């Protein structure tokens with residue numbers, strides 16, 4: 001179907017400056033529904049700045065953003081969330097002292113009326129709905145009444161992702177999702193990325209762990225000093241080539257069509 005090939009997100013010639021420093025310099029990229037795009041680059045390359053422009057944390061100095069084919073102005077994180085763009089940062093923004101389902105419904109709590117009169121939290125509903133989304137994503141958390149602070153890093157990551165998915169994220173942006181995790185948990189988060197992709201959610205993943213990105217991404221975009229220096233289908237490249245792009249070594253572009 002023609003419509004299926006339309007990018008979910010397209011950014012065109014995005015520029016973001018901090019004073020005299022050009023953190024992102026005329027970067028364009030697309031993300032298709034269900035596609036996993038790895039955003040790569042050395043420290044300071046502009047990865048986080050670019051995704052903060054997409055998620056409404058920063059306003060771009062130049063450039064355009066299109067979402068589902070329409071030009072959009074994303075002036076705050078709420079604008080992004082309303083469009084279906086959810087971003088998971090390393091700090092995750094979970095409430096440590098609340099349980100799992102309360103975090104999934106944080107700020108969007110479900111109320112019910114007691115005696116048709118008094119609004120109270122509908123714990124049953126929130127718990128059942130949370131269980132549904134966790135099951136759908138294959139996430140195992142024994143009790144949804146457990147406080148976030150009792151969970152492991154990977155479980156927290158999963159709760160944060162579940163929250164985005166429950167609220168209908170179409171594009172999930174993850175900045176270094178596996179950095180603080182153990183090996184087993186890293187694998188679980190990567191599996192979750194694959195599950196989401198299979199369910200049609202588009203994902204932009206930033207990671208310094210090339211191995212992780214190669215496992216899950218369909219396409220790789222490489223930034224260096226704020227500029228996009230390369231874009232490859234994952235199955236048409238290899239870590240050596242990507243590292244060369246990241247650090248700027250001279251590279252003979254053999255085997256790639258023009």
Ligand SMILES: Nc1ncnc2c1ncn2[C@@H]1O[C@H](COP(=O)(O)OP(=O)(O)OP(=O)(O)O)[C@@H](O)[C@H]1O
Nearest residue numbers: 018021022023041042043044045046047048049050
């Ligand atoms: N709020 C800010 N104010 C001033 N300069 C900034 C700000 N945020 C980022 N920068 C600068 O912009 C450039 C890009 O930074 P950015 O955080 O986007 O890089 P990154 O690719 O995410 O790096 P890392 O892999 O280390 O997270 C860097 O030179 C950085 O110092």
Ligand SMILES: [Mg+2]
Nearest residue numbers: 047048049175
């Ligand atoms: Mg960063």
